[in-house]
Amino acid sequence: MKLLENSAVIDPDLLRFAAAGSVDDGKSTLIGRLLYDSKSIFEDQLNNLERTSQKRGQSSIDFSLLTDGLMAEREQGITIDVAYRYFSTPQRKFIIADTPGHEQYTRNMVTGASTADVAIVLIDARKGVLTQSKRHAYLAHLLGVPHLVVAVNKMDLVDFAEDVFNKIRAEFAEFAKGLGARHVHYVPLSALHGDMVVTRGDRLNWHRGPTLLELLETLDVSADRGYDPLRFPVQLLAWPDASRGRERRGYLGRIESGTVRVGDAVTVLPSGMTSTIAAIKTLDGDLAEARAPLSITLELADEIDVSRGDMIVHQAAAEAQAQVPARRIEATLCWLHARPLDRRRPYLIKHTTSTVKAEIESINHTIDINALEPRAGAQTLAMNDIAKVGIRLYQPLVCDAYADKRATGAFIVIDPADNATVAAGMIERQSAFVH
Amino acid sequence: MNSIAQHCKAASNPVHHAARVSPQRLSQLDVLESESIHILREVAAECSNPALLFSGGKDSIVLLRLAEKAFRPSQFPFPLLHIDTGHNFPEVIAFRDKRAQELGERLIVRSVEDSIASGRVVERPGAGRNALQSVTLLDAIAELGFDACIGGARRDEEKARAKERIFSFRDSFGQWDPKNQRPELWDLYNARVHAGENIRVFPISNWTELDVWQYIARERLEVPSIYFAHNREVVRRTGGLLPVSELVRPRAGERVETLPVRFRTVGDMTCTCPVESVAATVEEIIAETQTTRITERGATRMDDQTSEASMELRKKEGYF
Numbered sequence: 001m002k003l004l005e006n007s008a009v010i011d012p013d014l015l016r017f018a019a020a021g022s023v024d025d026g027k028s029t030l031i032g033r034l035l036y037d038s039k040s041i042f043e044d045q046l047n048n049l050e051r052t053s054q055k056r057g058q059s060s061i062d063f064s065l066l067t068d069g070l071m072a073e074r075e076q077g078i079t080i081d082v083a084y085r086y087f088s089t090p091q092r093k094f095i096i097a098d099t100p101g102h103e104q105y106t107r108n109m110v111t112g113a114s115t116a117d118v119a120i121v122l123i124d125a126r127k128g129v130l131t132q133s134k135r136h137a138y139l140a141h142l143l144g145v146p147h148l149v150v151a152v153n154k155m156d157l158v159d160f161a162e163d164v165f166n167k168i169r170a171e172f173a174e175f176a177k178g179l180g181a182r183h184v185h186y187v188p189l190s191a192l193h194g195d196m197v198v199t200r201g202d203r204l205n206w207h208r209g210p211t212l213l214e215l216l217e218t219l220d221v222s223a224d225r226g227y228d229p230l231r232f233p234v235q236l237l238a239w240p241d242a243s244r245g246r247e248r249r250g251y252l253g254r255i256e257s258g259t260v261r262v263g264d265a266v267t268v269l270p271s272g273m274t275s276t277i278a279a280i281k282t283l284d285g286d287l288a289e290a291r292a293p294l295s296i297t298l299e300l301a302d303e304i305d306v307s308r309g310d311m312i313v314h315q316a317a318a319e320a321q322a323q324v325p326a327r328r329i330e331a332t333l334c335w336l337h338a339r340p341l342d343r344r345r346p347y348l349i350k351h352t353t354s355t356v357k358a359e360i361e362s363i364n365h366t367i368d369i370n371a372l373e374p375r376a377g378a379q380t381l382a383m384n385d386i387a388k389v390g391i392r393l394y395q396p397l398v399c400d401a402y403a404d405k406r407a408t409g410a411f412i413v414i415d416p417a418d419n420a421t422v423a424a425g426m427i428e429r430q431s432a433f434v435h
Numbered sequence: 436m437n438s439i440a441q442h443c444k445a446a447s448n449p450v451h452h453a454a455r456v457s458p459q460r461l462s463q464l465d466v467l468e469s470e471s472i473h474i475l476r477e478v479a480a481e482c483s484n485p486a487l488l489f490s491g492g493k494d495s496i497v498l499l500r501l502a503e504k505a506f507r508p509s510q511f512p513f514p515l516l517h518i519d520t521g522h523n524f525p526e527v528i529a530f531r532d533k534r535a536q537e538l539g540e541r542l543i544v545r546s547v548e549d550s551i552a553s554g555r556v557v558e559r560p561g562a563g564r565n566a567l568q569s570v571t572l573l574d575a576i577a578e579l580g581f582d583a584c585i586g587g588a589r590r591d592e593e594k595a596r597a598k599e600r601i602f603s604f605r606d607s608f609g610q611w612d613p614k615n616q617r618p619e620l621w622d623l624y625n626a627r628v629h630a631g632e633n634i635r636v637f638p639i640s641n642w643t644e645l646d647v648w649q650y651i652a653r654e655r656l657e658v659p660s661i662y663f664a665h666n667r668e669v670v671r672r673t674g675g676l677l678p679v680s681e682l683v684r685p686r687a688g689e690r691v692e693t694l695p696v697r698f699r700t701v702g703d704m705t706c707t708c709p710v711e712s713v714a715a716t717v718e719e720i721i722a723e724t725q726t727t728r729i730t731e732r733g734a735t736r737m738d739d740q741t742s743e744a745s746m747e748l749r750k751k752e753g754y755f
Contacts, residue, residue, distance in 0.1 A: 253476070283503055
């Protein structure tokens with residue numbers, strides 16, 4: 001036990017961030033700089049970059065080649081898909097979702113932001129806050145990314161002028177306030193020369209805040225899910241087998257939110273049946289309590305009917321009707337597939353560990369991603385469209401609003417015809433309609 | 436490296452467990468482990484006939500421990516499958532068999548030699564068998580009716596892999612279409628396939644080489660001896676050290692040297708290069724991994740260096 005407590009202090013934790021922006025903003029250069037200055041680019045990668053850059057007649061190393069891994073991307077000089085990159089410092093391990101800024105923009109950004117703790121929005125200091133910057137920030141906010149870092153890049157091209165940075169910050173802050181974004185951070189930097197990325201340099205001395213890397217190393221993203229209400233979606237059942245040492249039925253899953261303790265009174269939704277936590281099992285022995293996001297096996301004191309897709313919550317919460325299984329939901333949908341929505345057909349919705357049939361009943365409005373304004377009248381949804389929709393579910397789902405809990409408020413839409421993932425959804429609320 | 440040793444769990448001490456509480460702040464290894472367990476359980480729940488690719492290499496050794504964490508005390512809900520190139524290091528094959536037996540899990544072996552003998556593939560003299568492996572793998576998937584294969588590939592290994600999904604769809608020819616992948620959001624994995632198609636699942640996508648070694652240390656996992664420094668006869672070829680064996684003989688003008696080396700990856704003996712090293716323990720390997728300036732595959736895989744897109748091309752044809 002002592003050992004585990006120690007490990008929690010010594011080990012670095014994990015931060016996932018999405019970098020949004022186009023080649024013009026210097027996003028690849030910024031990621032390259034972050035990796036290079038934190039000594040996370042290896043010699044053979046660097047040699048490769050040099051060779052390829054030379055082959056293309058570029059005089060300096062093109063860092064975008066680091067993340068553009070597919071042949072088609074290298075041939076066309078564009079980023080097609082989200083790439084994941086990894087680096088660590090003594091403080092943290094970082095996972096970067098590098099999302100391309102142009103082609104299929106919304107689709108990729110939404111994908112990268114879905115798991116991110118932080119989104120970096122790049123702004124070209126010469127151009128100021130553009131529609132594109134707002135779009136990036138809007139999508140990050142829509143996907144519930146807790147922290148927004150506004151990196152004002154190319155400060156070298158505006159003579160490292162403080163007033164340029166201040167003006168951009170003021171304008172963006174106004175916009176972020178309108179969005180309702182809570183944690184917004186600003187860093188002036190030059191990705192090309194490295195100022196304020198990993199090291200401070202000596203040309204932005206007026207900036208009192210941390211460098212970009214310092215910021216990423218210290219942002220508090222734990223948002224301690226351990227204190228939130230318990231959400232335990234059941235993934236799998238394990239049958240008792242005394243010969244192998246399993247005495248009771250086991251419910252396998254990951255705690256998506258909250259803390260569970262042995263002896264806790266729990267309710268299984270949607271059935272509403274109640275029991276008590278008899279044991280929390282792991283390969284490393286029984287636990288007295290466990291918190292999100294650990295994967296564990298729960299055993300209940302009573303033999304009740306529990307299956308995949310059910311959600312185990314604390315009894316008090318269930319009694320307070322915090323979670324009524326929903327038959328109708330209102331959600332924001334991002335359409336991700338080239339084949340548009342066909343409202344004549346039912347789709348499949350995968351939400352936590354359940355998959356149910358569903359119909360998109362209504363399109364309330366779409367969001368004009370450039371004007372960031374609602375537009376009425378859409379009859380269908382095409383790739384990269386974002387819309388508020390009403391959905392009728394063939395089976396009830398136990399869900400939360402996405403704004404409250406990402407894990408239990410998110411879903412994907414699958415087209416049963418070819419099993420393609422066609423849309424991503426964020427639950428706004430359970431609909432007021434009668435079931 | 437003491438800190439690593441301190442992380443080792445006290446699995447044999449039930450007194451600790453009775454009162455154990457999960458730590459306040461989870462380390463990155465705890466988070467990665469939980470993510471991987473979640474993925475393995477999703478495969479078990481959503482796929483009707485999965486298999487776990489086990490080669491005896493470090494990444495699949497980690498996969499097996501994660502499967503234990505996900506399913507024990509029950510039997511694994513999938514067999515282990517190895518596609519044997521016939522060019523594997525004997526120490527690794529011996530380890531593979533021993534580990535499968537210790538776990539009491541079923542190991543299925545299909546061999547590239549058989550594919551060559553039956554005329555399904557033609558071997559090009561002097562070429563490695565990594566590409567041929569894809570055919571044997573796809574044949575095994577068809578023969579045994581697998582709808583999902585769990586593999587130990589990581590995104591940090593290679594740039595095509597950096598673009599791969601955790602649940603990666605393969606069409607009825609086993610092909611990967613990197614430009615047309617299913618978007619993967621949150622941790623809502625789409626494992627659905629029609630008959631004949633399959634899914635490749637990579638539960639340790641988000642792990643790095645260092646994470647793997649730190650986990651091996653933390654879990655006190657045994658690995659094949661060739662990962663540790665040992666003296667071996669090698670020749671210098673195409674910028675790397677190539678181990679001399681019955682498959683690799685020194686060419687005219689090449690000098691056989693005996694050097695202290697270890698392998699960072701274990702693959703086809705004809706194209707997997709060791710690195711010079713004196714690291715004799717997992718802790719020393721971790722220290723070396725933390726300071727190395729060469730990527731894992733960059734140092735060790737000659738077949739990846741034949742072109743900039745070798746891995747992407749192989750993967751498109753069904754490689755894992």
